[in-house]
Amino acid sequence: MPGPGLDLVGDEELAELTEVIRSGRLSRYGPDDDSFPAKVRSFELAVAEQADVRHALAVNAGTSALFLALVGLGVGPGDEVIVPGFTYVATISSVVYARALPVLAEVDATFDLDPVDVEARITPRTKAIVVVHMLGAPARIDELKDVADRHGLALIEDAAQAFGATHRGRWAGSIGDAGAYSFNEYKTITAGDGGMLVTSDDDLFERCFAMHDQGQVQDGRGLAVPESPALGLNFRMTEVQGALLVAQLRKLDRIRRHLHDNRDRVWDMLAGLPGIGFRELTDRDGDLATHLVIVFPDAESAAAVTAELGSITLDHTGWHIYSQMAHLLSKRTTTGRGCPFDCECHANAIRYEVGMLPATDALLARSMSFAIGVVDPNLAPYGLRMRDTADVAERRAQRFIDVYRKVLT
Secondary structure: OOOHHHHOOOHHHHHHHHHHHHHOOOOOOOOOOOOOOOHHHHHHHHHHHHHOOOEEEEEOOHHHHHHHHHHHOOOOOOOEEEEEOEOOHHHHHHHHHOOOEEEEEOEOOOOOEOHHHHHHOOOOOEEEEEEEOHHHOOOOHHHHHHHHHHHOOEEEEEOOOOOOOEEOOEEOOOOOOEEEEEOOOOOOOOOOOOEEEEEOOHHHHHHHHHHHEOOOEEEOOEEEOOOOOOOOOEOEOOHHHHHHHHHHHOOHHHHHHHHHHHHHHHHHHHOOOOOOEEOOOOOOOOOOOOEEEEEOOOHHHHHHHHHHHOOOOHHHOHHHEHHHOHHHHOOOOOOOOEOOOEOHHHOOOOOOOOOOOHHHHHHHHOEEEEEOOOOEOOOEOOEOOOOOOHHHHHHHHHHHHHHHHHHHO
């Protein structure tokens, strides 16, 4: 089940791919002349301009971007990082493999991090906050940035589900110390997979670039070895992915307009239903509008309606909710050894267990996502794809209304 971008793949993507294949260069690096299309670099520069950041680094996955941001900001053994209990597991696993301890916090009516609860969970070991713009809607980023600044903490934005969303005119991902985007097939635009780190911190960018490519540094369209190289890894994006994303980025405005039109159409039809509410949006115009989160009067009516629709409540979304992450609850990693779960740094380690976030649990149990552009069987099985027209949106909204009224009676 694709995200918006995959529904729009066509001749423009094919033309960009053809140019790359004919160039004979599939790596992101090449000569500074017209023989090399430099699609990855073109994509980075275009995103940096649109997001109004100094640097954009394309990588192989959104998880890689998160990991680079964490390690680049100095997160490591002995540190704690505050994350929401409602997020995809990659947010948490990135913290774990940076060898820091994830501290789970409640979400509020935005379905994103609750700034009050975040501040209550800060300890002398806290190094960073990872705010997730979940389901495409920006969090209370101003309040969270204030908390981070007052406590001297790094603020990382996981905008994997929110590429192109904005908060008061600023791109989600551009407000904290670093932001991370994802381009897998469920996301706004796609290359099948891929990710990006954005930042306006020159030093952080240099560290992350070196870390993403074996310790090397960028030199025009190519590479150079620094005077004092450091060991790195390999998280590079290929020119094939870059070509797809160059074409997809040109469609972003079209995607946002269509999603907003369908979201508002469904919202208006459902708004008059007794007892029905919606997630609180910090910026309705800036919401990406891939999801319309519906809040029911109680968990029982939510369960009954979603079952009739063939959908799910948000507390049954698998690895998007902490209580269904068996690997987190059992503290199981691929190695089974070392920080953060098996080391002296965290002698009083947190116990992860079902029910540890009661406010989040209660909210998700009486909520569902009506998909507007991302129909995901593990998150939002009912709703619309990007290709669906206004009449389809109206029919799906009317079915929701009919089912809801049936359940209430």
